[in-house]
Amino acid sequence: MSSEGEVILLSLRVAALAMVGLVPISLGIAWLLVRRNPRGRWLIEALVSMPLALPPVVIGFGLLWLFSPTGPLGEVIDSLFGGDLVFTWFAASLASAIVALPLVVRTFVIALEAVDPRLELASRSLGAGPWRTFAYVTIPIAARGLLAGVLIGFVRALSEFGATIVVAGNIPGQTQTLPLAIFTRIQTGDDSVAIRLVVISVVLALVSLLLHNRLVSRLASGRSR
Amino acid sequence: MVFRIPASFVRSRRLQFALLFVVGLMLISCGGNDRLVVSTAASIGDAVSEIAVEFEKSESIHVALNLSGSNALASQVDVGAPVDVVLFAGSGPMNRLLASGNVEPKSVEKIVENRLAVIGRSGAEAGSFPELLTSIGGKIAIADPGLAPAGSYAEEAMRSADVYEAVESRLLPTLDVRAAAAAVQSGGADLGIVYVTDAMAVDAVNILTMIPPESHSPIIYPAAVVAGSSQQELSSRFVAFLRSDFAKSVFERHGFVPVDR
Amino acid sequence: MIKLDLAIARGDFHLEINASLESGISAIFGPSGSGKSTTLACIAGLMQPDSGSIALDGESLFDSNENLHVSPENRSVGLVFQDGALFPHLDVQGNIEFGAKFGGANSRKVYPDELMKLLGIHDLAERDIAGLSGGERQRVALARSLAAGPRVLLLDEPVASLDARLRTTVLGYLKEIHRELGIPMIYVSHNVSEIVHLAEQVIVLDHGTVVANGPPRAVLLGQGIGQLANFEDVESYLSGTLVDRGSGDRSARVKVGNYEFVTPSAEHIDSDEVIVTIRASDVIVATELPRAISARNVISAPCVDLTQSEERSFATFDVGEPLVVELTSSAIAELELSIGVSAHLVFKTTSLTLTPRGILRS
Numbered sequence: 001m002s003s004e005g006e007v008i009l010l011s012l013r014v015a016a017l018a019m020v021g022l023v024p025i026s027l028g029i030a031w032l033l034v035r036r037n038p039r040g041r042w043l044i045e046a047l048v049s050m051p052l053a054l055p056p057v058v059i060g061f062g063l064l065w066l067f068s069p070t071g072p073l074g075e076v077i078d079s080l081f082g083g084d085l086v087f088t089w090f091a092a093s094l095a096s097a098i099v100a101l102p103l104v105v106r107t108f109v110i111a112l113e114a115v116d117p118r119l120e121l122a123s124r125s126l127g128a129g130p131w132r133t134f135a136y137v138t139i140p141i142a143a144r145g146l147l148a149g150v151l152i153g154f155v156r157a158l159s160e161f162g163a164t165i166v167v168a169g170n171i172p173g174q175t176q177t178l179p180l181a182i183f184t185r186i187q188t189g190d191d192s193v194a195i196r197l198v199v200i201s202v203v204l205a206l207v208s209l210l211l212h213n214r215l216v217s218r219l220a221s222g223r224s225r
Numbered sequence: 226m227v228f229r230i231p232a233s234f235v236r237s238r239r240l241q242f243a244l245l246f247v248v249g250l251m252l253i254s255c256g257g258n259d260r261l262v263v264s265t266a267a268s269i270g271d272a273v274s275e276i277a278v279e280f281e282k283s284e285s286i287h288v289a290l291n292l293s294g295s296n297a298l299a300s301q302v303d304v305g306a307p308v309d310v311v312l313f314a315g316s317g318p319m320n321r322l323l324a325s326g327n328v329e330p331k332s333v334e335k336i337v338e339n340r341l342a343v344i345g346r347s348g349a350e351a352g353s354f355p356e357l358l359t360s361i362g363g364k365i366a367i368a369d370p371g372l373a374p375a376g377s378y379a380e381e382a383m384r385s386a387d388v389y390e391a392v393e394s395r396l397l398p399t400l401d402v403r404a405a406a407a408a409v410q411s412g413g414a415d416l417g418i419v420y421v422t423d424a425m426a427v428d429a430v431n432i433l434t435m436i437p438p439e440s441h442s443p444i445i446y447p448a449a450v451v452a453g454s455s456q457q458e459l460s461s462r463f464v465a466f467l468r469s470d471f472a473k474s475v476f477e478r479h480g481f482v483p484v485d486r
Numbered sequence: 487m488i489k490l491d492l493a494i495a496r497g498d499f500h501l502e503i504n505a506s507l508e509s510g511i512s513a514i515f516g517p518s519g520s521g522k523s524t525t526l527a528c529i530a531g532l533m534q535p536d537s538g539s540i541a542l543d544g545e546s547l548f549d550s551n552e553n554l555h556v557s558p559e560n561r562s563v564g565l566v567f568q569d570g571a572l573f574p575h576l577d578v579q580g581n582i583e584f585g586a587k588f589g590g591a592n593s594r595k596v597y598p599d600e601l602m603k604l605l606g607i608h609d610l611a612e613r614d615i616a617g618l619s620g621g622e623r624q625r626v627a628l629a630r631s632l633a634a635g636p637r638v639l640l641l642d643e644p645v646a647s648l649d650a651r652l653r654t655t656v657l658g659y660l661k662e663i664h665r666e667l668g669i670p671m672i673y674v675s676h677n678v679s680e681i682v683h684l685a686e687q688v689i690v691l692d693h694g695t696v697v698a699n700g701p702p703r704a705v706l707l708g709q710g711i712g713q714l715a716n717f718e719d720v721e722s723y724l725s726g727t728l729v730d731r732g733s734g735d736r737s738a739r740v741k742v743g744n745y746e747f748v749t750p751s752a753e754h755i756d757s758d759e760v761i762v763t764i765r766a767s768d769v770i771v772a773t774e775l776p777r778a779i780s781a782r783n784v785i786s787a788p789c790v791d792l793t794q795s796e797e798r799s800f801a802t803f804d805v806g807e808p809l810v811v812e813l814t815s816s817a818i819a820e821l822e823l824s825i826g827v828s829a830h831l832v833f834k835t836t837s838l839t840l841t842p843r844g845i846l847r848s
Contacts, residue, residue: 087291165297
């Protein structure tokens with residue numbers, strides 16, 4: 001079985017990569033909801049919130065069915081990347097990303113709503129196009145809130161269990177993240193190791209949440225206007 | 226503490242390159258078929274892990290163990306997960322896969338058996354079965370028979386020893402057999418009926434007596450090759466290796482009883 | 487020169503304009519909700535009219551027939567918002583340089599440094615925008631828009647949220663900027679005095695339609711705009727130079743044109759250049775030189791404009807700059823006032839207010 005260090009690194013990597021993929025997508029969805037207020041808004045919000053309502057294991061089996069070699073998307077993945085997606089750390093990141101999606105999108109929406117749209121209009125009138133305005137005005141002003149969203153998504157991704165163990169498997173060294181390692185150690189009676197891993201989990205989560213709260217309180221003190 | 230994120234960071238070249246690198250890394254290391262995926266009941270995982278390491282040496286292929294509860298593992302296979310070999314703690318999950326046609330019937334092999342034992346905290350007096358259950362008072366922890374096979378085996382053993390009705394009111398059903406062992410360890414129950422392997426793995430509990438195997442159905446751990454596996458040859462060899470002398474000694478060391486053909 | 491021929495409807499609100507705005511400083515006047523800000527937004531490209539066309543110096547910015555809508559960042563049209571809309575994540579210098587960075591490359595561009603000096607905000611460069619006063623914000627917003635080198639500057643009620651003194655100061659800056667940089671401006675306001683002081687042309691909007699178009703004094707002080715002209719007092723803003731600062735009880739003296747005004751003391755004013763504000767209703771007109779009166783200011787000046795309506799009447803005199811006086815029509819008739827005739831203008835020291843006119847030149 002892999003060492004504790006390996007487990008922690010794997011977990012951090014999986015969660016980090018989940019966030020790297022999740023952030024641009026969540027940002028796009030949040031921007032759409034806040035600035036465009038589309039007709040099908042309710043549908044978008046419902047889809048985004050679904051992972052909150054579904055048990056993670058259900059999400060896991062759904063993904064497994066979709067992406068397994070015999071599943072509807074499995075062959076597509078194989079022809080694109082030449083391999084399976086399930087039972088890899090990529091699947092673990094995917095599972096983490098999906099369960100973290102609702103949290104991240106909600107936090108991003110709040111962060112973007114705090115940006116006065118007139119500042120964006122001012123930027124446009126000064127000669128900056130839509131993308132530049134987004135990069136040089138919207139994001140810097142919303143930065144603290146956005147970072148808070150990333151952190152809370154990261155914490156959620158780190159603790160992901162149900163979907164991960166189903167779609168990525170519990171493969172030590174490859175997909176056995178921190179929560180899975182704790183589960184396994186308990187199953188095999190390795191209590192002392194399990195407790196150590198639990199402590200590390202708690203510390204990681206606490207640090208991230210502390211940072212998150214710091215950022216949120218600074219956002220609330222109204223520095224965006 | 227002033228915490229400003231300079232706009233220059235967001236658009237810095239370094240951040241952009243870092244992101245590109247990460248994405249590239251993701252794409253490169255996706256997939257890969259040069260490994261044997263073995264879904265194993267977590268409770269027997271440690272033993273299988275040792276055996277797999279040895280197997281890897283001679284076959285030069287990476288064995289990826291997938292550890293979970295047997296029922297969940299069976300469900301994964303039914304949904305099409307790319308598993309090559311399965312090893313379950315109990316025949317129930319194996320029967321499921323046989324019924325759904327996901328396992329080659331000819332490849333099913335009984336690998337090991339487990340035994341039941343009565344446990345108590347360190348310092349408790351040893352005894353015999355079933356006398357121990359009635360001579361010592363207090364709660365008796367077993368896995369919930371509805372949730373885990375270990376519980377139904379325990380119930381079966383007590384019934385065949387004609388002691389079930391007498392102790393029924395003192396039974397403490399737990400989520401799984403590990404939780405039953407933990408109940409004894411923490412003092413929630415004075416006695417417990419668990420697998421020998423759990424008793425050996427958990428600290429501060431002692432085996433007070435073994436339960437005669439005739440008093441319950443055999444607790445079989447079967448293995449098989451998954452029908453959809455793309456590596457039938459190698460998978461068969463792995464199953465065979467699980468019955469090798471090396472494997473047998475590892476299993477015995479962990480408290481399992483290898484099955485002879 | 488802007489040609490507007492557009493229609494836009496949002497909910498209950500409809501706006502239709504067919505007018506030309508000449509170069510120099512033009513204004514759009516009207517009560518709130520009349521469509522002034524919407525018009526500016528359309529010119530800037532931040533809103534798209536439902537139909538029509540907008541052309542700037544011959545170049546088409548919007549044409550519904552050709553499905554043309556030039557995006558705001560490509561129009562070189564600057565827009566100064568009422569509260570400045572300054573970027574909170576940049577300091578003053580950062581805000582102004584933002585304008586310089588993204589503005590189009592053209593000859594009207596002025597460097598941030600010069601702009602800051604021109605507007606007297608050079609020592610605010612590193613300041614956080616949160617701590618700026620209202621007048622400072624407006625000047626930074628102005629500098630930022632100008633740094634982008636726009637072809638025309640749109641100002642949406644830029645002094646509405648400022649107090650009287652600050653208002654006068656910023657108005658002074660605007661006039662200086664226009665003089666120094668020669669940049670055309672469109673000034674939107676519901677305040678008559680400001681428009682009369684600044685603009686050469688005004689369009690009056692009421693409930694989304696143009697009801698008048700012409701020189702400010704004639705349009706705003708004269709006939710034809712009914713309740714729209716039920717404004718408060720008209721003020722005149724005269725540029726002057728301090729000759730004697732005075733102190734405590736002793737009055738100050740200010741040179742305006744060829745005249746010397748007696749004003750309240752100016753010890754709190756550090757600049758020598760000042761703006762003298764006087765209300766139209768505070769001036770008394772006499773065709774005979776009065777003697778032994780308490781008013782310290784009695785000057786003789788020619789009448790250059792006369793606008794009369796049912797509600798109110800105004801006469802404008804030339805004291806080097808226009809000075810607007812409100813009279814009743816019977817007084818005008820009795821004094822036989824007409825354009826070209828000179829009269830004595832009488833007003834008290836206390837009717838005058840002084841504000842610094844601080845443009846620092848490099």
